[in-house]
Amino acid sequence: xxxxxxxxxxxxxxxxxxxxxxxxxxxxxxxxxxxxxxxxxxxxxxxxxxxxxxxxxxxxxxxxxxxxxxxxxxxxxxxxxxxxxxxxxxxxxxxxxxxxxxxxxxxxxxxxxxxxxxxxxxxxxxxxxxxxxxxxxxxxxxxxxxxxxxxxxxxxxxxxxxxxxxxxxxxxxxxxxxxxxxxxxxxxxxxxxxxxxxxxxxxxxxx
Numbered sequence: 668x669x670x671x672x673x674x675x676x677x678x679x680x681x682x683x684x685x686x687x688x689x690x691x692x693x694x695x696x697x698x699x700x701x702x703x704x705x706x707x708x709x710x711x712x713x714x715x716x717x718x719x720x721x722x723x724x725x726x727x728x729x730x731x732x733x734x735x736x737x738x739x740x741x742x743x744x745x746x747x748x749x750x751x752x753x754x755x756x757x758x759x760x761x762x763x764x765x766x767x768x769x770x771x772x773x774x775x776x777x778x779x780x781x782x783x784x785x786x787x788x789x790x791x792x793x794x795x796x797x798x799x800x801x802x803x804x805x806x807x808x809x810x811x812x813x814x815x816x817x818x819x820x821x822x823x824x825x826x827x828x829x830x831x832x833x834x835x836x837x838x839x840x841x842x843x844x845x846x847x848x849x850x851x852x853x854x855x856x857x858x859x860x861x862x863x864x865x866x867x868x869x870x871x872x873x874x
Contacts, residue, residue: 670808677811678857679818681759681766683849687718688772692813696848697774699809703801706794711779712802715834716772723768726775728829729822732760755858766818771849775830776803777840784841799843810848817848 693716701710717723732738738760742753767773778799782792803819810817821844822830830842 673808673812677807678816680816680849680851680855680857681762681818681847682852682855683766683769683771683847684852685769686771686850688815688848688850692815693772693774696806696809696813696815700776700802700806703798703805705798705801707798710798710802711795712799713777713836713840715775715777715836717775718772720768723773726773726830726833727764727767728826729764729767731762731764749861751859751861758856758858763820767820767845767847769849770817770847771815772847774806774846774848775834775842776806776844776846777836777842780839780841796841796843803844803846806846814850815848816851817846819844819846 697714700714701712703710705711717726732741735757738757741760742756747753747756776799778795781795782788784793784796787793807817807819822842827842830836836842
C-alpha cells in the first residue's frame with residue numbers, strides 16, 4: 668500500500684475477527700516501528716507479545732464500561748462537549764477489555780527510562796516517552812498497509828502494577844500503552860471521523 672493511502676486508511680478498530688496475525692507479519696510491523704526516530708539513537712524499545720488467550724486473561728486487569736449513564740457522567744466530568752467525541756467514547760468504553768482480549772495480536776511495548784516518567788525535571792526528560800510514540804505510530808501505519816488495524820489504550824496505574832507483577836519486566840522500563848492489532852470484523856460501528864481543514868491549523872511566522 669502506498670504511504671498516503673495507508674495514512675488515509677488507518678482507523679482505530681475495536682472489534683476483530685477471530686484470526687491470529689502471522690508471525691512474519693508481526694515481525695515486519697515491529698521492524699517498521701524500529702525505524703522510527705529516537706532520542707538517543709539506541710532505540711531502547713522492547714515488545715512483549717501476548718497471544719495465548721489464557722495468558723491475556725492474566726495480563727488484562729480491566730473491565731468494559733457497559734453502563735451508558737456511567738459513560739455520560741465520565742464525559743461530563745471531563746468537560747467533553749463535542750458530539751463526535753462523545754459518540755466515539757460511547758463506542759469505545761464498552762470495549763476496553765474485549766478489544767484487547769479479542770485482538771489478533773496484543774503487543775505490550777516498553778521503553779527504557781532515564782528519569783521517573785511522571786516526575787520530569789525538564790521537557791527533554793520526556794524524550795524517551797516521545798520517541799516510543801513515534802515507534803507506535805510507525806507500527807499502526809505499517810499494520811494498516813497490511814490490511815490490519817488496531818487500537819491503543821493507555822493503562823491506569825493499577826493496570827501497570829498488575830502488568831509488572833504478571834510479566835516481571837525490568838524496573839527501568841515502562842509501558843506507555845497496549846497495542847491491539849487485528850483484522851476488523853465486518854459491518855462494525857465506527858465513530859464519525861472529525862474533519863479538520865489543515866488551512867485552519869497552519870500559522871505562518873507567528874500564531
